[in-house]
Amino acid sequence: MRKLRIGVFGAGRGDTMINILLSHPDAEVVAICDKYKPLLDKAGKTAEENGVKVALFEDFEDFFRYDMDAVVLANYACEHVPFAVRLLESGRHVMSECLTCASMAQAVQLIEAVEKSGLVYAYAENYCYQDTTFEMWRACEEGEIGDILYAQGEYVHDCSGEWHALTQGDPHHWRNNCFSTFYCTHGIAPVLTMTGLRPVKVSGFESNCAKYMMECGARDSILGMEIITLENGAVARCINGNLRHHNPAGINSSYIVYGEKGMIESSRYKGCTIEKYTVDGGCTEYTPGKRVEGDLARKFSTHGGADFYPTHFFIEKILGNEIGKKYSIDVYRAVDMCICGILAYRSILNNNMSIEVPDLRDPAQRDRYRNDHACTFAYEAGEQLLPNNSKGVVIGDDAECYKIMRERWEESQRNNC
Numbered sequence: 001m002r003k004l005r006i007g008v009f010g011a012g013r014g015d016t017m018i019n020i021l022l023s024h025p026d027a028e029v030v031a032i033c034d035k036y037k038p039l040l041d042k043a044g045k046t047a048e049e050n051g052v053k054v055a056l057f058e059d060f061e062d063f064f065r066y067d068m069d070a071v072v073l074a075n076y077a078c079e080h081v082p083f084a085v086r087l088l089e090s091g092r093h094v095m096s097e098c099l100t101c102a103s104m105a106q107a108v109q110l111i112e113a114v115e116k117s118g119l120v121y122a123y124a125e126n127y128c129y130q131d132t133t134f135e136m137w138r139a140c141e142e143g144e145i146g147d148i149l150y151a152q153g154e155y156v157h158d159c160s161g162e163w164h165a166l167t168q169g170d171p172h173h174w175r176n177n178c179f180s181t182f183y184c185t186h187g188i189a190p191v192l193t194m195t196g197l198r199p200v201k202v203s204g205f206e207s208n209c210a211k212y213m214m215e216c217g218a219r220d221s222i223l224g225m226e227i228i229t230l231e232n233g234a235v236a237r238c239i240n241g242n243l244r245h246h247n248p249a250g251i252n253s254s255y256i257v258y259g260e261k262g263m264i265e266s267s268r269y270k271g272c273t274i275e276k277y278t279v280d281g282g283c284t285e286y287t288p289g290k291r292v293e294g295d296l297a298r299k300f301s302t303h304g305g306a307d308f309y310p311t312h313f314f315i316e317k318i319l320g321n322e323i324g325k326k327y328s329i330d331v332y333r334a335v336d337m338c339i340c341g342i343l344a345y346r347s348i349l350n351n352n353m354s355i356e357v358p359d360l361r362d363p364a365q366r367d368r369y370r371n372d373h374a375c376t377f378a379y380e381a382g383e384q385l386l387p388n389n390s391k392g393v394v395i396g397d398d399a400e401c402y403k404i405m406r407e408r409w410e411e412s413q414r415n416n417c
């Protein structure tokens, strides 16, 4: 059988998907697009070293015309939807990196484009597929914890030390123009896949703007928090941010689910460890193995092996295989995960008021949001542009911090050569 021909848009994070595709039995990477030539050439070289010839494009329009069955979107986090819609309309399946969408209007646009196309849309939320979170998904699904009462999702990643490399000192880079609850799905998504529940209501909270991140050029608050009511009445608390921490793993991510029969928790400091308590079984601590497709999954180590699964399930879903249909995150779930953060920010700007999370599976609920472009990203928001934080902190495009970050990045590039 002919392998699926997949293109990758964005060669930074896209590098992870390229590596998976280079040794996947059912798909191959055929084209890569990135306007930043050194990154594009590096990706081309990696492919070549693996005996694969790929077409390289600096310009998206040239890439778009290339013969591909599917495309991975690993471009700017706030710009996935316009590209996803065009690709779906042109008959290509799409897998999107985080985040799903930048505004409520984009959530509606994306869902309708997927429905109209009849093609596969997959959300590459790798945090749902860590050994721990995937095991927690299984335990909850199989009823070990009982009816869900409370859950927590935490993603804390202090990126201040690499901010120059992540943003190149560009005041317009999405990382400098976020709102605190934008990058929310590493915290929220595992909670939704584990519990299998839909969010129905959200209140948002944010902390101060930390000096060490303002000095990097980040305009949002250091911490975003969503308090979410789930469809069964349970409550979840999710956070994300650049708070400082000392976790040797580099990222503080942990998850907890409490239910009628007990609780399950992923350890923050003990690597891939699960702690579980049930009224029937007492306390256990264990290291879960790879849940599915272990032989293939073990070949890929990034993000503790979790990175393999979104791409794999995307491919399997396109091929019509049950495993892909079951585990790949579809557009409705992807939108649920993301709009909790968009609406939480509305809440933050409105004294933490509680806001209904619409079920956009229902066409009748879409019209209310069709023209709702409000966000902090100028290209999407137009006249509905929101401030980057609720604290009144403003950093101008000409601020010294961007020059400092730019110089630091240029120096690191020279040292790399």
Ligand SMILES: NC(=O)c1ccc[n+]([C@@H]2O[C@H](COP(=O)([O-])OP(=O)(O)OC[C@H]3O[C@@H](n4cnc5c(N)ncnc54)[C@H](O)[C@@H]3O)[C@@H](O)[C@H]2O)c1
Residues within 6 Å of the ligand: 009, 010, 011, 012, 013, 014, 033, 034, 035, 036, 039, 058, 059, 060, 073, 074, 075, 076, 077, 078, 097, 098, 099, 124, 125, 126, 166, 303
């Ligand atoms: N799931 C994860 O663990 C994880 C980790 C890192 C990044 N990400 C996501 O991956 C995506 C990319 O992040 P990143 O870290 O590589 O940084 P980034 O967002 O700065 O990189 C985007 C890349 O896309 C290229 N690009 C953007 N628009 C383009 C255009 N119109 N034409 C050609 N090239 C274009 C840029 O040159 C850049 O190399 C983001 O959505 C981010 O949220 C996810």
